[in-house]
Amino acid sequence: MAELSTLARPYAKAAFEFAETAGDLQGWSQSLATAGAVAQQSNVVRLLASPSVTADQQAQALIEICGDALNEQGQNFLTVLSENRRLQLLPDISQQFDVLKANREKAVDVEVTAAHELDAEQQQKLIDALSTKLERKVNMQVRLDKSLLGGAVIRAGDTVIDGSIRGRLAKLAESLHS
Amino acid sequence: MQQLNPSEISEIIKSRIDNLNVSSEAQNEGTIVSVSDGIIRIHGLDDVMYGEMIEFDGGVYGMALNLERDSVGAVVLGDYQGLAEGQKARCTGRVLEVPVGPELEGRVVDALGNPIDGKGPINAALTDAIEKVAPGVIERQSVDQPVQIGLKAIDAMVPIGRGQRELIIGDRQIGKTAIAVDAIINQKGSGIKCIYVAIGQKAASVAAVVRKLEEHGAMEHTIVVAATASDPAAMQFLAPFAGCSMGEYYRDRGQDALIIYDDLTKQAWAYRQISLLLKRPPGREAYPGDVFYLHSRLLERAARVNPTYVEKFTNGEVKGKTGSLTALPVIETQAGDVSAFVPTNVISITDGQIFLEADMFNAGVRPAMNAGISVSRVGGAAQTKIIKKLSGGIRTALAQYRELAAFSQFASDLDEATKAQLDHGERVTELMKQKQYSPQSIAEMGVMVYAADNGYLQAVEVSKIGDFESALLSYMKAEHADLMAQINASGDYNDDIAAGFKAALDKFIATQTW
Numbered sequence: 001m002a003e004l005s006t007l008a009r010p011y012a013k014a015a016f017e018f019a020e021t022a023g024d025l026q027g028w029s030q031s032l033a034t035a036g037a038v039a040q041q042s043n044v045v046r047l048l049a050s051p052s053v054t055a056d057q058q059a060q061a062l063i064e065i066c067g068d069a070l071n072e073q074g075q076n077f078l079t080v081l082s083e084n085r086r087l088q089l090l091p092d093i094s095q096q097f098d099v100l101k102a103n104r105e106k107a108v109d110v111e112v113t114a115a116h117e118l119d120a121e122q123q124q125k126l127i128d129a130l131s132t133k134l135e136r137k138v139n140m141q142v143r144l145d146k147s148l149l150g151g152a153v154i155r156a157g158d159t160v161i162d163g164s165i166r167g168r169l170a171k172l173a174e175s176l177h178s
Numbered sequence: 179m180q181q182l183n184p185s186e187i188s189e190i191i192k193s194r195i196d197n198l199n200v201s202s203e204a205q206n207e208g209t210i211v212s213v214s215d216g217i218i219r220i221h222g223l224d225d226v227m228y229g230e231m232i233e234f235d236g237g238v239y240g241m242a243l244n245l246e247r248d249s250v251g252a253v254v255l256g257d258y259q260g261l262a263e264g265q266k267a268r269c270t271g272r273v274l275e276v277p278v279g280p281e282l283e284g285r286v287v288d289a290l291g292n293p294i295d296g297k298g299p300i301n302a303a304l305t306d307a308i309e310k311v312a313p314g315v316i317e318r319q320s321v322d323q324p325v326q327i328g329l330k331a332i333d334a335m336v337p338i339g340r341g342q343r344e345l346i347i348g349d350r351q352i353g354k355t356a357i358a359v360d361a362i363i364n365q366k367g368s369g370i371k372c373i374y375v376a377i378g379q380k381a382a383s384v385a386a387v388v389r390k391l392e393e394h395g396a397m398e399h400t401i402v403v404a405a406t407a408s409d410p411a412a413m414q415f416l417a418p419f420a421g422c423s424m425g426e427y428y429r430d431r432g433q434d435a436l437i438i439y440d441d442l443t444k445q446a447w448a449y450r451q452i453s454l455l456l457k458r459p460p461g462r463e464a465y466p467g468d469v470f471y472l473h474s475r476l477l478e479r480a481a482r483v484n485p486t487y488v489e490k491f492t493n494g495e496v497k498g499k500t501g502s503l504t505a506l507p508v509i510e511t512q513a514g515d516v517s518a519f520v521p522t523n524v525i526s527i528t529d530g531q532i533f534l535e536a537d538m539f540n541a542g543v544r545p546a547m548n549a550g551i552s553v554s555r556v557g558g559a560a561q562t563k564i565i566k567k568l569s570g571g572i573r574t575a576l577a578q579y580r581e582l583a584a585f586s587q588f589a590s591d592l593d594e595a596t597k598a599q600l601d602h603g604e605r606v607t608e609l610m611k612q613k614q615y616s617p618q619s620i621a622e623m624g625v626m627v628y629a630a631d632n633g634y635l636q637a638v639e640v641s642k643i644g645d646f647e648s649a650l651l652s653y654m655k656a657e658h659a660d661l662m663a664q665i666n667a668s669g670d671y672n673d674d675i676a677a678g679f680k681a682a683l684d685k686f687i688a689t690q691t692w
Binding site for chain 2: 157
């Protein structure tokens, strides 16, 4: 995992900088997401791992599968990847591209897991509070999880704010244990 | 069976519930990517610090050792069997701490300070970080008070002072631990607290040491920190640092402590294992590049600190007292090879070494100390007056004896002077032998060294010197208890004491035949 993301970093950076100058961040993000999803299909994975398929054939196959999702530069990008036999990095590249894009747009994906349904007012309150705290534009997704018993868990990247009853009970249990 | 005290337990629970910090602070979280050989790789954890404790599911803790671009390498402190890929790992914002204080005395604990002797929980009031920076130059004081080991050979020839680091080095099964245990036993009543750190030893050996200490009443002033061979490498690597923090408690409060690391070779092995698994590049003998720093930062914390430091540390509670932590690290050599990597490192870090030799051990000289290469670089200033005055001749006598002994094997007839020197050397060598678990007081050593210096042993057969010694010591104890007590109290040497020794020895020789 760690090694793959290291390999993917220069490609993601190059693609991002190119897309930025071209002014097409959204389009590139979608193309890469499609290509990444395709590269994760089990038969495509087998195709990419096969030594009997040449790099050129691999690139052609991927470009054909993706079809309209790729513009000309996108196709060139896949060809470059295939020349270095790095097509299996596509999911990582797509992920890193999105991180770079979010950083540039000062946006952050926040996942809120709540024990009860949150109404619109509560959601807006959360978004406002989080935007000031994280100093980012917040894209919030809400999930329901009854097993939290109460409260909510907020996840923004690596940062986790656990305000659930279950989390508090776990803390209490640990402090009684020690 | 342990008594269950309902009110007490409710009290604890109540106070814990009351004090529980339930504020939902933002935490840094990561995902376990791989678990292998006690090394955990974690994706995420962007804000983790070097050496920080990491919490895993199920209350298991780890320590972050490698901070890389995409992942964090950590060692697990404890059982890693329950951990799996995909589980969460959380930052705690704390560095590793162990309990310290007088509550630990008489106990056997693991590298994290948890009791393992079955005597119930340790209610230590304080905890302290295991990695700390050693006191600086301004805060130190030179070594000038002795630590009596109780072995004639060591106290006479390689004296150890409070705050010194003296290495005990030698092959396996040669009496390194025996010296360490004798040193602990001899601290009974001296006010020096002892910490015995066992690293990578058999649990049975640790149990044997603890039993011996208990038998000789030395466990009351001793803390045993054990990371046995079956403990994870991380624990063996951390145990000396944990023990050191427990010793620093006394040093910083104007008291004296003695710590024994038995042995640092095994700690270096454990650290090598961790480093290789973390994929740090191997160097000489496959040790990582910072194995020198591993031992130097540990041994630098053994020091004598001045009263100003103690006063500042205790906020003025303890005034005018110096504190000290004396370290006796142990290193095991392979077939007497002191030029291997770790032995040379530790020799260069310490203030001297006690070198134990297999040939001498096999010849029956125990402790098997080689007086020629064993040195103490700072202990001379700390030696008790009487021993310093009397033992000057011992080192030279032994040095000359070694030289002549080799030479005399080839020469058939020797002149009188040479014969006398050989004779004297042989007797001094015999005198330096000492049984295990029978440390001697300053006065006892003084009278024996006086007897050797002044030719009282000349008339005694070499094989009878041991008997002569025990007879003389019991005679001195019975007839001259006052003189002995006076010497033990002051450690002084003057004409009166010399006259007292002379009178006593003359009378002893006159009344007994040897």
